[in-house]
Amino acid sequence: MADKGEPAVTPESTDAAVSGVEIQLEGVTKRYPGSAEPAVNDVTMTIPAGQLVVLVGPSGCGKTTTMRMINRLIEPTSGRITIGGEDALELDDVRLRRKIGYAIQQAGLFPHFTVAQNIAVVPGLLGWNKKRIAERVDELMDLVGLDVAQFRDRYPRQLSGGQQQRVGVARALAADPPVLLMDEPFGAVDPITRGNLQDELLRLQADLGKTIVFVTHDFDEAVKLGDRIAVLGEASTIQQYDTPEAILANPANDMVAGFVGAGASLKQLTLLRVRDVDYPDLALTADAGESPSELRTRMARAGATYALLVDRRRRPQRWVHVRNLSSATSLANIGRSVGDTVSTQSTLQDALEAILAEGGRAVVTGTRGEYVGMIDIETVTGVLAQLREEHEAAGTDGAGDTGDGAGGRAAAGDGVGPAGGAGAAADPGAGAS
Amino acid sequence: MTLFDYVADRWDRLALQSWLHVSEVVQSTLLAAVIGVLIGVAVYRSPVGSAVATGLASTILTIPSFALLGLLIPVFGLGPTPAVVALVLYALLPITRNTIVGLAGVDPAVTDAAKGIGMGRFSVLTRVELRLAWPAILAGMRVATQMLMGIAVIAAYAKGPGLGGEVFSGLTRAGSANATNQALAGTLGVVILALLLEGVYFLIARFTVSRGIRG
Numbered sequence: 001m002a003d004k005g006e007p008a009v010t011p012e013s014t015d016a017a018v019s020g021v022e023i024q025l026e027g028v029t030k031r032y033p034g035s036a037e038p039a040v041n042d043v044t045m046t047i048p049a050g051q052l053v054v055l056v057g058p059s060g061c062g063k064t065t066t067m068r069m070i071n072r073l074i075e076p077t078s079g080r081i082t083i084g085g086e087d088a089l090e091l092d093d094v095r096l097r098r099k100i101g102y103a104i105q106q107a108g109l110f111p112h113f114t115v116a117q118n119i120a121v122v123p124g125l126l127g128w129n130k131k132r133i134a135e136r137v138d139e140l141m142d143l144v145g146l147d148v149a150q151f152r153d154r155y156p157r158q159l160s161g162g163q164q165q166r167v168g169v170a171r172a173l174a175a176d177p178p179v180l181l182m183d184e185p186f187g188a189v190d191p192i193t194r195g196n197l198q199d200e201l202l203r204l205q206a207d208l209g210k211t212i213v214f215v216t217h218d219f220d221e222a223v224k225l226g227d228r229i230a231v232l233g234e235a236s237t238i239q240q241y242d243t244p245e246a247i248l249a250n251p252a253n254d255m256v257a258g259f260v261g262a263g264a265s266l267k268q269l270t271l272l273r274v275r276d277v278d279y280p281d282l283a284l285t286a287d288a289g290e291s292p293s294e295l296r297t298r299m300a301r302a303g304a305t306y307a308l309l310v311d312r313r314r315r316p317q318r319w320v321h322v323r324n325l326s327s328a329t330s331l332a333n334i335g336r337s338v339g340d341t342v343s344t345q346s347t348l349q350d351a352l353e354a355i356l357a358e359g360g361r362a363v364v365t366g367t368r369g370e371y372v373g374m375i376d377i378e379t380v381t382g383v384l385a386q387l388r389e390e391h392e393a394a395g396t397d398g399a400g401d402t403g404d405g406a407g408g409r410a411a412a413g414d415g416v417g418p419a420g421g422a423g424a425a426a427d428p429g430a431g432a433s
Numbered sequence: 434m435t436l437f438d439y440v441a442d443r444w445d446r447l448a449l450q451s452w453l454h455v456s457e458v459v460q461s462t463l464l465a466a467v468i469g470v471l472i473g474v475a476v477y478r479s480p481v482g483s484a485v486a487t488g489l490a491s492t493i494l495t496i497p498s499f500a501l502l503g504l505l506i507p508v509f510g511l512g513p514t515p516a517v518v519a520l521v522l523y524a525l526l527p528i529t530r531n532t533i534v535g536l537a538g539v540d541p542a543v544t545d546a547a548k549g550i551g552m553g554r555f556s557v558l559t560r561v562e563l564r565l566a567w568p569a570i571l572a573g574m575r576v577a578t579q580m581l582m583g584i585a586v587i588a589a590y591a592k593g594p595g596l597g598g599e600v601f602s603g604l605t606r607a608g609s610a611n612a613t614n615q616a617l618a619g620t621l622g623v624v625i626l627a628l629l630l631e632g633v634y635f636l637i638a639r640f641t642v643s644r645g646i647r648g
């Protein structure tokens with residue numbers, strides 16, 4: 001189940017301009033002087049152009065060594081590395097590095113340079129003129145979400161850890177390199193900031209389409225970010241190299257299973273969104289203007305015990321039991337209000353949370369908050385079972401939606417779910433959530 | 434004659450000697466800085482090299498200045514040369530040691546990033562490492578300068594230039610007219626000049642140390 005050498009095509013990367021290039025490692029080995037065992041042993045893998053590939057594995061397994069051989073901060077003992085078809089070992093190493101973005105855990109910003117000066121280093125090395133560099137610095141600060149006026153002239157020590165990482169990413173992207181190497185870049189910041197930085201990396205990547213090699217020991221981070229994940233064992237031997245969905249659904253061996261850890265199914269749910277699954281349009285809806293007796297007739301005909309009251313814009317309001325109708329003179333003010341709802345954008349994990357809170361099923365709303373269907377626990381378990389089945393058959397195709405990113409990949413082509421159609425089609429603003 | 438009258442009376446000569454004193458000390462410090470930084474750069478990556486360089490420089494400092502001058506006079510003769518050589522040798526320790534400490538104290542993540550984004554070896558050294566070690570190097574130079582201000586007085590024994598001549602001649606003429614005034618004027622001159630140089634170092638630090646790493 002190691003490198004399967006698949007073509008560098010994913011459905012998701014078609015909407016982003018791919019500016020990255022393919023990286024190939026062939027039989028790459030690194031033996032540090034004085035140690036008997038190689039730190040990286042005979043690694044062969046292809047990192048497809050424009051994809052974010054995560055190298056994940058326990059501490060000391062050789063992730064950093066593997067990554068640093070790509071920009072030759074470490075010289076391989078043997079093997080071949082090509083970047084965009086060019087033999088990396090033949091090129092001048094300093095020039096090679098100027099074409100490869102590099103971001104590391106402690107950010108490694110130059111403390112004596114301002115934010116702008118830090119970002120400007122590589123363009124400066126490449127001999128860009130002042131005006132072009134200044135424009136690029138502003139553009140990048142914008143891109144990574146740092147206010148230019150506020151932060152341009154600050155020094156690294158005047159920034160929070162998260163802000164430093166943003167500058168680190170901006171510096172890595174400064175000369176628009178096709179390839180980006182990131183070694184646990186978000187490892188040293190608090191969980192909330194880490195989550196934000198991850199979301200923004202996904203957003204950036206959706207626009208930029210770089211080839212990114214991302215090292216982490218955090219499997220959840222790998223699942224969240226990776227188009228593909230390489231789970232590495234001792235000496236960087238590849239245990240499994242596949243999409244997050246495939247690895248979660250069907251770990252190749254015990255080591256991978258151990259690394260995936262408990263809650264693999266729950267993690268899978270974070271990769272899927274409500275709009276990706278078939279949820280039925282089960283509820284009988286009524287608006288407050290309808291008379292109780294009329295509704296009762298409709299419910300009797302449909303055999304429904306509950307009806308969902310919606311407002312004029314079809315947003316769910318209250319659940320009405322058929323019992324409540326006999327004594328009521330109007331539908332206003334009867335029934336109990338709808339609790340948690342999920343949107344078509346929600347992850348299945350959020351949906352499950354709502355389903356459990358609501359006692360078995362939850363209302364699904366579209367982009368404007370309108371009722372589009374119901375999702376229940378069987379839908380969720382059904383999806384998991386189907387995934388497992390798909391990936392158990394050897395042919396995992398890597399075509400699943402890996403998108404979990406805030407907006408990013410998720411924003412493209414957002415429509416209304418299969419059971420939808422309730423009014424959403426008429427709204428040109430749909431999708432701009 | 435009061436000290437004040439004495440200084441007013443001999444102002445021209447004292448001013449000239451003061452100027453020569455400062456000039457000798459500053460030039461020796463600069464020369465020692467060039468040598469010390471080169472040594473520091475050469476050895477800082479190797480713990481053994483660092484220990485050897487610091488050890489040798491410390492050994493020099495343990496040689497009493499009179500003895501060192503006595504050893505240098507047969508080699509260089511009398512005059513400014515043995516004095517400057519002695520001063521440079523003494524200044525090496527604080528500068529070399531601080532260079533090594535400063536360079537070794539640079540965050541490895543910063544040099545790793547510098548290399549990783551494509552700076553060459555020389556750029557990493559001059560644009561990053563030495564810039565970050567600069568406050569330490571400057572502090573070493575400051576200590577060296579202060580030390581040399583005093584040692585330069587002793588160097589007058591080898592007929593070196595500066596206020597040392599005043600101090601020595603005042604002391605050897607003890608009891609005769611104005612002997613105390615002469616020795617005092619020389620000594621006070623050294624103290625005042627040392628304070629002035631402190632001020633100069635403060636200004637240099639202010640204008641050459643990046644705000645991002647200023648203490």
Ligand SMILES: Nc1ncnc2c1ncn2[C@@H]1O[C@H](COP(=O)(O)OP(=O)(O)O)[C@@H](O)[C@H]1O
Pocket residue numbers: 032033035039057058059060061062063064065066
């Ligand atoms: N410069 C080095 N010299 C000798 N051994 C090293 C060096 N760097 C890393 N190693 C060893 O190589 C192995 C892999 O290290 P590394 O690539 O840093 O792992 P990871 O990034 O997965 O934690 C470890 O056993 C480590 O001790």
Ligand SMILES: [Mg+2]
Pocket residue numbers: 063064065
């Ligand atoms: Mg590592």
